[in-house]
Amino acid sequence: MNPAPDLANGCEGPTTAEEFRRIWPDTRAFHTVEGRAVAIVEAEQMTKVFRRPDKGPGLRGSLKHLFVRRFDDKVAVDHVDLSIEAGEAVAYVGPNGAGKSTSVKLLSGILVPTSGTVRIDGLSPQKDREEVAKRIGVLFGQRTQLWWDLPVRESFAVLRDLYSIDHGTFRQRLARFNEVLELEELMPVLGRKLSLGQRMRADLAAAMLHAPRVVYLDEPTIGLDLSVKDRVRQFFRTVRDEGTTVMLTSHDLGDIEGFCRRLVIVDTGRVIFDGDLKAVKDAFARERILHVETETAVPLDTAREILPNAVVTAGENPTRFSIRFDRFVLTAGHVIGAVTALSNVVDFSVDEPGIEDVIRRVYSGDLQLAGEAA
Amino acid sequence: MNPYLALARAQARSVLAYRGNFALGLGGFLFQLVALLAVWRVVLSNGPIGSFDWPQMRSYLLVAFASGVIVGMGADYRMASRIVQGDVALDIVKPVDYQRARFAEAFGGVWIEVAVVLLVGGVTLVLFGGMAWPGWSETMLFLCSMLLLFPLKFLVVYMSGLACFWTQHYVGIQWARVAVVNLFSGALIPLAYLPSWLAAAAKWSPFAGLTSTPGLILVGQAPGREGFVLVAVQLFWVVTMWLAARGLWNKAMARLTVNGG
Numbered sequence: 001m002n003p004a005p006d007l008a009n010g011c012e013g014p015t016t017a018e019e020f021r022r023i024w025p026d027t028r029a030f031h032t033v034e035g036r037a038v039a040i041v042e043a044e045q046m047t048k049v050f051r052r053p054d055k056g057p058g059l060r061g062s063l064k065h066l067f068v069r070r071f072d073d074k075v076a077v078d079h080v081d082l083s084i085e086a087g088e089a090v091a092y093v094g095p096n097g098a099g100k101s102t103s104v105k106l107l108s109g110i111l112v113p114t115s116g117t118v119r120i121d122g123l124s125p126q127k128d129r130e131e132v133a134k135r136i137g138v139l140f141g142q143r144t145q146l147w148w149d150l151p152v153r154e155s156f157a158v159l160r161d162l163y164s165i166d167h168g169t170f171r172q173r174l175a176r177f178n179e180v181l182e183l184e185e186l187m188p189v190l191g192r193k194l195s196l197g198q199r200m201r202a203d204l205a206a207a208m209l210h211a212p213r214v215v216y217l218d219e220p221t222i223g224l225d226l227s228v229k230d231r232v233r234q235f236f237r238t239v240r241d242e243g244t245t246v247m248l249t250s251h252d253l254g255d256i257e258g259f260c261r262r263l264v265i266v267d268t269g270r271v272i273f274d275g276d277l278k279a280v281k282d283a284f285a286r287e288r289i290l291h292v293e294t295e296t297a298v299p300l301d302t303a304r305e306i307l308p309n310a311v312v313t314a315g316e317n318p319t320r321f322s323i324r325f326d327r328f329v330l331t332a333g334h335v336i337g338a339v340t341a342l343s344n345v346v347d348f349s350v351d352e353p354g355i356e357d358v359i360r361r362v363y364s365g366d367l368q369l370a371g372e373a374a
Numbered sequence: 375m376n377p378y379l380a381l382a383r384a385q386a387r388s389v390l391a392y393r394g395n396f397a398l399g400l401g402g403f404l405f406q407l408v409a410l411l412a413v414w415r416v417v418l419s420n421g422p423i424g425s426f427d428w429p430q431m432r433s434y435l436l437v438a439f440a441s442g443v444i445v446g447m448g449a450d451y452r453m454a455s456r457i458v459q460g461d462v463a464l465d466i467v468k469p470v471d472y473q474r475a476r477f478a479e480a481f482g483g484v485w486i487e488v489a490v491v492l493l494v495g496g497v498t499l500v501l502f503g504g505m506a507w508p509g510w511s512e513t514m515l516f517l518c519s520m521l522l523l524f525p526l527k528f529l530v531v532y533m534s535g536l537a538c539f540w541t542q543h544y545v546g547i548q549w550a551r552v553a554v555v556n557l558f559s560g561a562l563i564p565l566a567y568l569p570s571w572l573a574a575a576a577k578w579s580p581f582a583g584l585t586s587t588p589g590l591i592l593v594g595q596a597p598g599r600e601g602f603v604l605v606a607v608q609l610f611w612v613v614t615m616w617l618a619a620r621g622l623w624n625k626a627m628a629r630l631t632v633n634g635g
Contacts, residue, residue: 110463112628126627133469145464147384149391154384161380162468190391 023169023176024211026087026243040214040245041084041107045116048077048102048269076102078269079116084247086213089240089260091277092249099269100249101218107247108138108216121213134163137212141219144199145206146191152202153187156209163210170209177205180235197228204235214245221255233259253352257281284358289351290323290335291315294343306338319346377470378478385482392448399447400490407439407494410562411502424566430593431564433505436498437589438561440491440520445527447487449480450551453535454544462630473532473619480528508594515601519588522608526583529615530555536619539626560586580615583608 054072055065077099084090094100105111106118109125109132118125125132138145146155160170178184181201186194194202200220207215217236221229229252237259240246250256256263256277263277273280297318304312310325323335332350339345375383389396411432418428426434453476456462465472499505507513534551538544556562558581565573565586576582587604590596596604 105463108467110466111630129466130469130471133467136467138464138467140463143461143464147388149388150384154387158380158384161375162377162470164377 019172020176023172024242039083040086040121041082041247042119043080043082043107043116044118046077046080046082046103046106046113046118047075047115048099048106048111049114050074050076075269077106077113080266080269080271082107082264082271082274084214084245086245087243088262089246090248090262090264091256091260092247092264092266093251093256094266098266100266102269103266104216104218104247104249108136109133110138134210135213137207137210137215139203139207139215139217139220141200141217141222144191144203146194146199146202148191151188151190152183152194155191155202155206159206159209165210173209173211174205177208177235180231180238181205182231197224200224200228200232204232208239208244212244214247215239217246217248217250219250220248221250221252229254280358286327287353288325288327288332290325290332291320291349291351292323292336292339292345293320293347294339295319295346296343298339298342302342303339306341307335310335378474381470381475382478382482385479386485389448389483389486396447396486400443403439403442403446404494406442407435407498410435410438411498424564425595426564426566426593429503429506430595432498432502433593434564434585434589436495436505437520437592438559438585439494441523441527441559441561441585441588443487443491444484444524445480445487445531447483447490449483449528450531450535450548451544452479453532454538454547457535457538458542458544466627472623473616476532477525477528480531481524484524506594508592512591512594512597512601515605516588516591519583519591519605519608522605522612523584523588525612526580526608526615529612529619530580530584533615533619533622536622536626539630555581555584558582559584560589564589578607580611583611 050073051071052074053065054070055061080103092100092103102111106113107120109118109120109129112126120132121135123132123135145159146152147158150158156170156174159165160167165173174183181204183202183205186198186202189198191199191202204220207217220236221232224232233255236246236248240259246260248255248260261277263273263275263280264271265273293315298321300312300314300321303321303323307323307325307330309329310323313322313324315321323339325335336345336348414431414435415428417423418426418431421427422430456465465475468475508516530551534547535544537547541547557568558576558579560576560582561584565576565582567573568576577586582604587596587608591601591604
């Protein structure tokens, strides 16, 4: 029986670049043809249709359904074409019910597409499920792959054996993850006793333990507090820098910013944008809202006069109000300066629009992104 | 370590996590055993009915108890709830065969069930007097039959768990399974007491291997060739159901939906 890994026993992560590449292969290296990266994940006309019972309202409807079965087809993913290159980091965003999770489950081989094809590393996840499983890592923010009734270190040991990772490599990888995720303190804790933040740290390590070529992160920071979020984000940035292909779905702009260059927006199962994240942000997430609290009441009309390019709205009492402005027209400093001239500012905060705001405006037809699709 | 062994070992360690729940679940089987022992003792007090006398019935009921406990203490709930909750998504992205992995886990968890069976069997025999052992060859055949009981019970439980892919709920399936297994395996009453047409159907069904086959061999009611035939039928069903379960799994995968997260 092999001893359980114990980070406290002075195991160190790799110290040289060469050693590091031994335990952590660069996926980009496997997927280049004549120096050019090739697709590692490919979806062609990927479609998923769910059949759901169409019951009439109330008990009557339910009873009727027992005898006359009617079903309704819901198209969750609608003819999606997507190609992700090795080493690429892609954010997949969309509102609830847009088909994000379903897409991830199709692209990782969990669900079978109703029509169209998915290939991972050239393999069909349905025909070569076990081969594909070795090459992908999956993290679902709302589920855990840790063994509920075992200490975290035992869960890792089981995963080590499931993926046939040799002991030396395993220890070195864990030691490396430990640097960012601080796993050491979690090692003796039972899976079910972990807090959400602890669980996510352990789950991230679990998803990456076999150095997958592609990793799918589905809402990896959901419900986490800021400090854990930062750590988790730092971890997946590290992973990306080391050459792992990452596909991330999230509601949280903070996850996406500074992480990936490519943004895919989905709505009602269709890809409505696929292109450069920065371009979208520069173009559309330019609005800022400054919430101000002043010492004395400020007449809003005066404020409007001195800030003609902004929209001033009243707050819950006369000393509070909000100013909406375009960050390419005004700066926050300028706005604060203008308000200070009217009264002393006691407190203020700035709202930045989330990617969701951008997306919402895309749906409402305010924004035309389609022309920008890469 | 072999991946399947690793899963078995993880499960072997996990079974101790819910001792209270295990004890309560066990209580259910124990009460049933005690009740059946009490009833049959009265019924058979005036001499044998049909082919069973009281000492035979005692041994037979112990086999029925064992067949209830083996792969019966939570393995079914575990498998079913992973499917109902959608955690099965994470099992699909593991580089192991799903069915073999679940089999390995059931195997890992069986040690405590076997320990309980041996303990309860021993205590019962002490309290109610010993049992008549059949000859050597029958004993060996009985042990083979008990060994086959494990994969057979696993497959019955596993396939009923897979049914959750269609029903999205387990309780109804479990009740149906328990009712069918109790009747057709002879766990509630020996098949010989059923109407002959039903007894014949049950005898060749996969369920007979769960109690009737090892039970009859143990009490000496399936002597010689008949015992071998019954064990061969048991083996046939293990192989057939293993393949059928694979087919069922493939069908389930094609229609899998995992909602939320």
